[in-house]
Every structure is written in structure tokens, then in C-alpha cells.
Amino acid sequence: MILFALWRRKLRSAKNSLLRASFAQKIRRAAFALLGLSLIAGLYLGFARFLGFLQKAPLIGPLIVWKLTAMAFLAAFLMVIISSLLTSLGTLYYSSDLTFLFHSPVDFRAIFIDKCLEVLLFSSWMLALALAPYALAMAVVDHFGAGFLFAFATLLPPFLWLAAMWGALATLLLLYFFPSSKTRDMVWILSSLSLTLVYALVRWAQPEKLVRPDALHVISAYLEYLQAPTAPYLPSWWLTKALWDWTAGRLGGFAAWAVLLWLCAIASFAGLVALAGRFYLRAYTGAQESPRANRTTAVTPMASRGWGLLPSGAVLAALFWKDRRIFLRDVRNWSQLLLIAGLVFVYLFSIDKLPLDNADLKSLVSFLNIGAAGFVLSSLSLRFTFPAISLESRQWWVLKSAPLSVSSIMWEKFIFSALPMTALAFTLGAAANRLLHADAFSSQLSLASLLVLALVLSAMGVGFGALFPKFDAESVHQIESSLGGFVYMTCSFFFIGATVAVLAWPMRMHFMGLFGRLHAWNWIQALWCGGAWILLNLLAALVPWSLGRAHLEAFEP
Amino acid sequence: MIEISGLTKTFGSITAVDDLNLTVAPGEIFGFLGPNGAGKTTTVKIMTGLLRPTRGRVTICGHDVEKEPLAAKRAAALVPDEPYVYPKLTGVEYLRFVAEIHGLRLEEQRRRIPELLEMFELSPRSGELCESYSHGMRQKLVLAGAILRNPRVLVLDEPLVGLDPKSARLVKEIFVSMAGRGTAIFLCTHVLEIAEKLCHRLGIMIEGRLTALGSLADLKNKARSPQSGLEDVFLSLTGGSEYASLLRHL
Numbered sequence: 001m002i003l004f005a006l007w008r009r010k011l012r013s014a015k016n017s018l019l020r021a022s023f024a025q026k027i028r029r030a031a032f033a034l035l036g037l038s039l040i041a042g043l044y045l046g047f048a049r050f051l052g053f054l055q056k057a058p059l060i061g062p063l064i065v066w067k068l069t070a071m072a073f074l075a076a077f078l079m080v081i082i083s084s085l086l087t088s089l090g091t092l093y094y095s096s097d098l099t100f101l102f103h104s105p106v107d108f109r110a111i112f113i114d115k116c117l118e119v120l121l122f123s124s125w126m127l128a129l130a131l132a133p134y135a136l137a138m139a140v141v142d143h144f145g146a147g148f149l150f151a152f153a154t155l156l157p158p159f160l161w162l163a164a165m166w167g168a169l170a171t172l173l174l175l176y177f178f179p180s181s182k183t184r185d186m187v188w189i190l191s192s193l194s195l196t197l198v199y200a201l202v203r204w205a206q207p208e209k210l211v212r213p214d215a216l217h218v219i220s221a222y223l224e225y226l227q228a229p230t231a232p233y234l235p236s237w238w239l240t241k242a243l244w245d246w247t248a249g250r251l252g253g254f255a256a257w258a259v260l261l262w263l264c265a266i267a268s269f270a271g272l273v274a275l276a277g278r279f280y281l282r283a284y285t286g287a288q289e290s291p292r293a294n295r296t297t298a299v300t301p302m303a304s305r306g307w308g309l310l311p312s313g314a315v316l317a318a319l320f321w322k323d324r325r326i327f328l329r330d331v332r333n334w335s336q337l338l339l340i341a342g343l344v345f346v347y348l349f350s351i352d353k354l355p356l357d358n359a360d361l362k363s364l365v366s367f368l369n370i371g372a373a374g375f376v377l378s379s380l381s382l383r384f385t386f387p388a389i390s391l392e393s394r395q396w397w398v399l400k401s402a403p404l405s406v407s408s409i410m411w412e413k414f415i416f417s418a419l420p421m422t423a424l425a426f427t428l429g430a431a432a433n434r435l436l437h438a439d440a441f442s443s444q445l446s447l448a449s450l451l452v453l454a455l456v457l458s459a460m461g462v463g464f465g466a467l468f469p470k471f472d473a474e475s476v477h478q479i480e481s482s483l484g485g486f487v488y489m490t491c492s493f494f495f496i497g498a499t500v501a502v503l504a505w506p507m508r509m510h511f512m513g514l515f516g517r518l519h520a521w522n523w524i525q526a527l528w529c530g531g532a533w534i535l536l537n538l539l540a541a542l543v544p545w546s547l548g549r550a551h552l553e554a555f556e557p
Numbered sequence: 558m559i560e561i562s563g564l565t566k567t568f569g570s571i572t573a574v575d576d577l578n579l580t581v582a583p584g585e586i587f588g589f590l591g592p593n594g595a596g597k598t599t600t601v602k603i604m605t606g607l608l609r610p611t612r613g614r615v616t617i618c619g620h621d622v623e624k625e626p627l628a629a630k631r632a633a634a635l636v637p638d639e640p641y642v643y644p645k646l647t648g649v650e651y652l653r654f655v656a657e658i659h660g661l662r663l664e665e666q667r668r669r670i671p672e673l674l675e676m677f678e679l680s681p682r683s684g685e686l687c688e689s690y691s692h693g694m695r696q697k698l699v700l701a702g703a704i705l706r707n708p709r710v711l712v713l714d715e716p717l718v719g720l721d722p723k724s725a726r727l728v729k730e731i732f733v734s735m736a737g738r739g740t741a742i743f744l745c746t747h748v749l750e751i752a753e754k755l756c757h758r759l760g761i762m763i764e765g766r767l768t769a770l771g772s773l774a775d776l777k778n779k780a781r782s783p784q785s786g787l788e789d790v791f792l793s794l795t796g797g798s799e800y801a802s803l804l805r806h807l
Contacts, residue, residue, distance in 0.1 A: 294684035297649045299667045302657055318657035322646065329645040329686070394641040401605045402658045403630040556608050 002106055006114040028483050036129075044133035051141045065138070066244055072134060073236035076127045077163045078198055084123035084167025085191040089184050091118045092171060092280075093287035096474065102284065112276040116168050116269075123167060124160040131156070144247050151246045155239055155258055158265030162235040165268050169275075176279040179286015185331040192335030196342030200349075235261060312408045319404075319412035323388075327416075332476075340380065344427065347376065352435045359439070360514060366438030366446050367507050373428040374453050374496035377421060378489065385417040385461030386488050387479040389552065390470040396557055406553045410462050410545070418458040425454035441510050449503055449533075456541045457492055463544030464488035466552040488544075495540045502536060505529040558583045558710055558741035559604070563613035566599050566765075573599040575765040577613070581758075583709070586732060586742040588756030590749070592795050596765040597745045598638055601714045604743065605635040617710050631659070634708035636716045638745075640695040644688035648679050648698050651687060655702040673701040677724065692719040700728060704735070711735065714745045729755060753787040761794050769794050 021029065054068065055061045092115045101111045135152040138144060174183050238257045245253030307317035327333050351369070356362050389410075392399060399409055429450040433443040468484020479485060506529055513520035559581035566574040574596040581587040591597050602608040604615050606626050614621055620628040642651050649670060656666045674680045677697040687695060696719045703711060711732075717725045732755060736742055746752055752759060759776055761769040769776050776790050785793075 295647050295650075295686075297647070297671075297684045299649070299653060299663070299670055301663060302653070314660070315658055318654060321657075322643065322650075322654050325650065326643060326645040394639070395643050397607060397635070397637050397641065398643075398655065399658075400607050401630060401633075401635045402655075403627040403660075404658055405627065554609065 002110045003113060006101075006106075006110065007117075024483055028486055031486065040129060040133050043130060044137055047134050047137035048141055051137050055141060062142075065142070066240065069134075069138070069243070070237060070240040072131075073159075073239050074234065075198070075202060076131055077159070077234060077236040079195075080124045080127055080160060080163035081166045082191050082195045082198065083127075084119055084164040085170060085187055086167070087123040087164075088119050088167035088171040089187055089287075091115050091122065092168060093175065093184070093284055098284070108280050108284075109273055109277050112280050113273060116165075116272070119168055120161055120164040123164045128156060128160060142247070148243065148247060151243060151254065151258075155242055155261055158261040159235050159239045161265045162261070162268060165272055169272055172272075172276060172279050172283050175283035175287050179282060179289060184287060188331050188335045189338070192338045196338050199339075199342050200345055235264065312405075312411075315404055315408050316412045316415065319409065320416055323412070323416050336383065340424075343376065344424070347373075347428065348431050348435060351432050354436075356436070359437070360511065362436040363438045363442035363514075364507075364511075366433050366436050366442040367503070368500070369429065369432045369436075370446050370449050370453070370503065371496055371500045373425065373432070373450055374457075374499065375493070376428065377425055377450075377454055377457055378492035378496060380424070381417070381421065381457045381461040381492065382480055382485060382489055383476065385413070385421070385458050386465045386485060387473075387476050388413040388417060388462065389465040390468075390473055390479045391476070393471055393473070396471050400557075406466070406549055410466055410549060410552070413462045413465070414458055417461060418455055421454040421458050422451055425450040439514075442507070445503060445507065445510075449499060452537055453496065453499060456495070456537050459541035460492060460495070460544050461488065463541075463546075463548035464491070466548030467544060469552060469555060469557075471557050491540075491544070495536070498536055499533070502529060502533050558585075558618055559587075559743060560616045561600075561604070561613070562615075564600070564603065564610050564615060565612040566596070566603060566608065567611045572765050574603070574610075577762075577765075577767055579760060579767065579770070581710075581741045581743055583739045583741050584736050585758065586736050586744060586756045588752035588759040589743060589745045589762065590747075590752060590759060590791060591762035594764075595762040597762055598714055600762075601635070601637075601712055601743070601745055604712050605633060606630055607635075632708065633710040633712055634703035634706065636699050636703045636711075636713045638714040638718070640692065640699040640719075642687045642690075642695050642698055645686060647686055648683040648690070648694075649674065651698055652702055652705060656705055659706045661706050669705055673705060676727070677701050693721060693724065696720055697724060700731075704731065708740065710741045710743070712743045715747065716744070717746070717748060717751060749787045749791055759787075761791065763795055 051065055054064045057064060092112070095115065095118075098111070098115075101114075102108065135149060139146070139148045171187060174187065238261050242254050242257035242261065245251070245257065302317055302321045307313035307320075310316055351365070354365060356365060426447070429447040433447060438446070464484055464487060468482060468487065470479050470482050470484070473479045473482070506526055509521050509526065559579070561577050561579040564574055564577040565572065577596075577600060579587075589597050589600070599608060603610050604617070604622065606622050606629065609623060614623060615629075616622065617629040618632040620632065622629045643654075646654065652670045652673070653666060656670065661669070671680070674683045677700070679694065679697060679701070682690070682694070687698065690698065696716070700716060703713075713732075717728060720728060729751065732742055732744070744752070744756060753773060756773075758770070758772055760767055761776070769779055771779070773787060773790075776787070776794070777785060779790075779794070782789055782793060
């Protein structure tokens with residue numbers, strides 16, 4: 001009964017949130033829903049094309065498809081495990097409603113079950129949404145019919161639970177035996193590291209080789225490997241076998257694997273709840289303990305003399321000193337930095353492995369890298385720059401009641417963001433150009449525009465952050481996914497697209513010169529293009545900045 | 558030192574502060590009282606530049622808070638009703654940061670910060686992150702941050718909430734001492750005993766309007782109960798005595 005009461009409160013909250021949304025919220029949700037549906041449709045089309053291609057491989061086509069399916073399920077299983085580790089920490093031990101629930105006369109096993117279902121939902125919904133178009137593509141390409149989709153839908157919940165339960169179990173045991181918030185920090189870092197490694201390893205395996213016809217004969221030599229099970233003791237293989245048996249008409253085999261999946265899921269759930277009866281309370285209370293590490297209390301100068309060269313240098317130095325300390329002490333930022341390192345590695349690895357055997361094509365990719373690296377930079381800016389003002393949070397009064405101008409605060413946030421952003425832009429631009437061996441003009445153009453792009457995206461991020469402050473947000477994710485985040489992301493995408501479009505002009509003249517056309521360079525056009533580029537950057541930086549400053553000056557928290 | 562004239566603040570159709578006129582002289586401790594939702598915190602926020610007035614103006618040491626915000630903020634220090642401090646800074650780091658953004662010289666910081674930490678008994682834990690501090694410790698830290706730079710105007714919104722009796726006593730003595738040195742203190746509080754003992758003048762606000770202003774003796778006369786304490790005067794002026802009949806049913 002109590003569980004139903006707990007679930008009812010969630011349903012009621014969801015209903016209220018849907019029905020009482022403002023017009024802006026409804027628009028944003030509709031836009032997100034449309035974006036999500038487009039993404040799912042795109043995934044379906046991609047999977048269908050890919051599976052159709054593999055299916056056509058003589059003799060071994062179906063084997064490759066099932067091998068790939070087993071690998072995809074294994075990857076999904078591992079991703080859900082890692083995701084559940086991170087989700088379990090937040091949901092089972094640090095949810096804002098836990099204090100209320102633990103004070104209420106509710107059996108803490110009921111609280112645990114309630115929160116476990118949240119863990120299952122939050123850690124697996126994205127992969128479930130990604131697997132659904134894959135299953136649909138299999139059903140359509142191989143003509144498996146609606147029954148296949150029904151079988152898939154029946155077996156997906158226990159499969160996802162068997163992955164998600166590991167996060168709940170691991171955090172329960174860890175916090176029971178090591179009851180400290182330090183354990184939370186360790187789990188954060190280790191999970192992010194694992195995610196980065198899985199991501200990098202998947203890319204390292206170069207799965208794109210499977211779709212290249214010249215690689216298929218190599219795969220045929222590994223027929224035995226294809227027929228062998230993939231991690232047979234894991235539920236990912238049980239799911240693969242169940243679906244395989246279903247499509248082959250072996251209903252007995254299907255039933256056996258399905259029963260195994262469901263029985264294991266039910267048994268693990270019961271075992272986990274029994275364990276929670278003994279461990280959860282101590283683990284929860286342990287997680288609330290704060291570390292008492294003593295840091296230095298010496299009063300030493302805050303910054304080098306270089307800050308003195310800037311107007312309001314002392315104030316900027318103090319704000320920078322504060323932000324640097326807070327950033328580095330938040331272990332969640334470390335985990336994000338690990339993920340970024342993985343992302344940069346995968347990005348550069350992908351560029352290195354592009355099948356380009358033409359010098360002009362390489363120069364063209366170097367130019368297009370402005371757009372691709374620009375999107376990476378804008379995503380990072382959404383995570384780190386845009387929320388910077390809002391992350392002042394309830395401490396905003398400290399700055400607002402101090403003799404500081406809003407401009408100073410925004411400038412400091414800009415400097416704090418622009419330094420790593422330009423460093424990253426330089427890494428992505430220079431390393432990509434080097435890997436591609438692009439010609440001098442393309443390399444210089446892409447590198448220079450990426451550096452400017454990083455600066456402008458930082459200014460835009462701070463400007464939009466000031467225009468849409470959210471000092472009451474409980475997490476960075478709430479800030480990122482707010483209306484302001486959506487507007488910033490949309491504007492930054494337009495800005496990157498416009499940059500590529502404007503710079504395509506000189507690039508075209510450059511290629512015309514390379515292809516031997518006389519008087520390829522029209523200098524008046526080139527000047528116009530340069531002017532348009534400067535104007536575009538100035539507008540992209542100054543408009544949100546000015547609007548944001550005016551809004552933040554008048555803002556009443 | 559503090560001059561409030563014709564101050565009005567509206568939030569949509571709600572008038573939080575309605576035509577407030579008030580002055581607080583140097584060395585004066587002014588008690589600002591009123592029931593919940595009377596507009597006290599809104600007034601404090603306008604005085605320290607956190608909110609903008611709809612009409613009217615506030616000057617701190619002659620500087621208009623809206624027109625010369627930086628000069629006004631240099632002269633005033635705020636202790637808000639909730640002591641929100643940066644959880645990932647240590648106590649000593651918070652004070653360093655506050656000192657730095659208010660332009661306190663390094664030598665001054667080296668002298669004043671350990672002194673204040675010692676005074677508020679925060680020294681043993683000053684190297685720990687503020688996230689591990691109790692509410693009372695954070696309140697003391699915010700008070701230390703406000704006092705650190707010897708402000709000419711001190712604006713306090715419920716400064717004694719969460720403090721242990723020893724610390725509350727210390728803080729009261731600090732206020733008296735600062736007022737003695739010429740600091741104007743604007744004190745919002747619900748603790749009538751403190752207002753009665755500390756404040757030179759009192760103002761009572763109800764539904765955004767200042768309904769009573771003067772010394773304790775003036776207010777007693779206004780309430781027509783010269784022998785009563787501030788609590789009775791407050792209840793008489795704010796209509797609190799009507800709860801007596803309700804309480805009988807509980």
C-alpha cells in the first residue's frame with residue numbers, strides 16, 4: 001500500500017508538471033519531443049540501412065547480424081551498469097525528498113524499492129530508446145513480424161533491471177562498509193573513468209570496418225568466432241539467444257531463455273530488497289557524513305601581479321580564485337573532465353581513421369572540422385560556461401551586495417571559461433590539421449576560426465547565462481536543460497553554421513586556385529567575407545552579452 | 558547615515574513595501590519589527606541593492622543605492638536571513654574572498670581574519686569546507702564576514718537565528734560596541750527581547766506600511782500600555798492578541 005502511495009506522488013507530480021506548464025515550457029517540451037522523435041527516426045533509418053547491408057553478405061549475413069546484436073546488447077548492458085552506478089548515488093542517497101521520507105513512518109525497504117525503480121528508469125531510458133529502433137529495424141529488415149517486437153518488449157525490462165541492479169547493489173555495499181561521502185566521490189570518478197574507457201574501446205575496435213565490403217572477407221575467416229557466444233554468462237547473451245530462437249521458431253528455447261531472464265530479475269530484486277533491509281539505513285546515514293579534512297588557513301596573496309594589468313584586476317583575481325577552488329573541489333567536474341578527455345581522444349582517432357586518400361579532400365575535411373569541433377565546443381560551453389552565473393546559486397547575495405559591477409562578474413566568468421575553451425579549440429584544430437596533413441591555408445583558416453569561435457562561444461555562454469539565470473536550480477542538469485540552455489544551444493548552432501557558411505567563400509576561392517583556375521581570388525569578395533565574419537562574431541558575442549548584463553543588473557532573485 | 562524616503566516595492570498586484578520613510582543616524586541601533594510577510598526582508602534587500610525599488614529611494618552614507626550602487630555597497634554590510642555561503646570554500650577562504658572583493662588590504666586581512674575566527678570560536682574548523690558547518694557556524698561566519706571590513710552601516714536580517722546563547726551574547730556586545738564607534742545598525746528581528754534591550758529606536762511594519770516608529774517609550778504610549786513590555790506592545794499594534802481565543806481551543 002505504502003509503495004502505491006509513494007508512486008502516486010510521482011504520478012501526481014508528473015501530471016501537475018504537464019498540466020500546469022507555462023506556454024514557454026510547453027513550447028520547449030514540444031521542441032524537445034520533436035527533436036527526440038527525429039533522433040529516434042534517424043537511428044531507425046541508420047540501423048535499417050546498416051542491417052540491410054550486413055544481411056546481404058553471402059552465407060554469413062545472418063550470423064553477422066546476430067553477432068552484432070549480441071555485441072550491441074552487451075555494450076548496452078555495460079552502459080546501463082555504469083550509468084546505474086552514477087544514478088544510484090544521487091537517487092538512493094542524495095535525493096532531496098529522502099530526508100522527508102526517512103522522517104516519515106515508512107519502511108525503508110519501501111523507500112529503497114521506490115528509489116530503485118527511479119534508478120532503473122533514469123539509468124536505462126536512453127538506451128531503451130536507442131535499442132527500440134534497433135529492434136524495429138531488425139523486425140522490418142528480416143521480416144520477423146510484430147511477434148518479434150512483442151518478444152523484445154517482454155524481455156527488455158528484466159534485461160535492463162539485471163544491469164541497473166548492479167549500481168544499486170554496488171553503492172549499497174560500498175556505503176555500508178565505507179560510510180562516507182568520500183565513497184561517493186570515488187564512485188563518481190571510477191564510473192566516469194569506466195564510461196570513458198568503454199567509449200574509447202568501442203571506438204578503438206573500429207566497428208565501421210564491418211560495413212566495408214573489403215573487410216567482409218576477413219570476417220568470413222572468423223566464422224567460428226561469429227558462431228561462438230558473446231559473454232554467455234551475461235543477460236545480454238540470454239536476450240540475444242531468446243530473440244534468435246524466437247525468429248528461428250524454436251519456441252522451447254525462447255521460453256527457457258525468457259524464464260531465465262525473468263527468474264534472475266525477480267530473484268535479484270528480492271535479494272536486493274532483503275539486503276537493503278539490513279544495509280540501507282546505515283549506508284544512507286553514512287553517505288551524509290561530510291569529510292573533515294583540514295586545509296591550510298594561511299592568508300597568502302590570491303593571485304599573481306599579472307591580474308593588476310586588467311581593469312578591476314584585484315576583483316577579477318578574487319573571483320577567479322574562488323571559482324577555481326570551487327570547480328576543482330567538485331568531484332563531479334573531475335568526472336566530466338575525464339569524459340571530455342575520452343571525447344577528444346575519440347574525436348581525433350575518428351579523424352585519423354577517415355578513409356581519405358586525396359590531399360584536397362583532407363584540406364576540405366580540415367575546413368569542415370570548424371563545424372564539427374565547433375559543435376563539440378558549444379556542447380562543452382553549454383555544460384560549463386552557460387551555467388556559470390546560475391551556479392552562484394543561493395550565494396548570489398554575496399556578490400550582489402558587494403561593491404562589484406555585474407560586468408566584472410561576467411568578465412571573470414568569461415576568462416574562466418575562455419582559457420580552457422581556447423586550449424581545447426587549439427588541440428582539436430591543430431591536432432586534426434596535423435593528422436590530416438591539410439594544406440597551409442586550410443589549416444590556418446580552420447585553426448584561427450576555431451580559436452575565435454571558442455572565445456565567442458564563451459562570451460555567448462556567459463551572456464545567455466546572465467540572460468537566463470536560474471539561481472534556484474539544484475543541479476547543473478536543470479540549468480542546461482532549461483529554456484535558456486535551449487536558446488543558447490540553438491543560437492550557438494546557428495552561429496557555427498553561419499561561420500562555416502561565411503568562411504566557405506574564401507575556401508571556395510582557395511580550391512579554385514588549387515584546381516588551376518586563373519585569378520581565383522577576388523580580393524573584394526574576400527574583404528566582404530572578412531567583414532561579414534568579423535560582424536558575425538561581434539554580433540554573436542556582444543548581443544547576448546549586452547542583453548545578459550542588462551537583465552542581470554535588473555534581476556531580482 | 559541611512560535615509561529611506563517614499564520607498565515602495567510592488568510584486569505584480571502585491572505591494573510589499575508601501576511609502577516607507579525612515580532615517581537611521583550614525584551610532585544608532587534601529588530595530589525593524591513586524592509579523593511574517595510584513596515587508597521587512599524586502600526593505601533589507603532594497604537597502605543592500607539586491608532588489609530595486611518601484612518608487613522612492615534609499616541612501617547609504619549619502620550614496621543613492623540605485624544610482625551609486627558601488628559606493629553605497631562599499632559603506633554597507635549585509636547579514637541575510639539565511640546564511641548561504643560557498644559550500645566548497647573553507648571558513649577562512651570565505652572570509653578571504655569577502656575581504657578581497659571589498660578591497661581589504663592583505664596585511665589587514667592577516668590581522669583581522671584570525672582575530673574574528675577566534676572571537677566566533679571558528680578557528681579549530683576554519684580549514685574545513687563550509688558544507689560541513691552547522692547552521693549556527695555558517696551564521697557566525699557570515700557575521701564575521703560582515704564585521705571584517707568595519708562597515709559604516711550594518712544591515713542585519715534575523716542575525717541571531719541559530720546561534721547558541723554564548724555566541725548570541727557575543728554578537729549583541731559586538732553590535733553595541735560597533736554602534737558606539739559610530740556604525741548605524743539596521744536590525745530586523747522577531748526576537749523582541751533583543752530589540753527591547755539593544756535598540757535605540759524601533760519601527761513596526763504591517764502589510765508593507767510603517768505603523769509605528771519611535772523609542773520603546775513612544776511605542777508604549779502609542780499602544781496605551783505604558784507598563785507593558787515590547788511583546789505586549791507589539792501584539793497590541795499588530796493585532797496578535799486575537800489569537801488568544803483560538804489558543805484556548807487547542
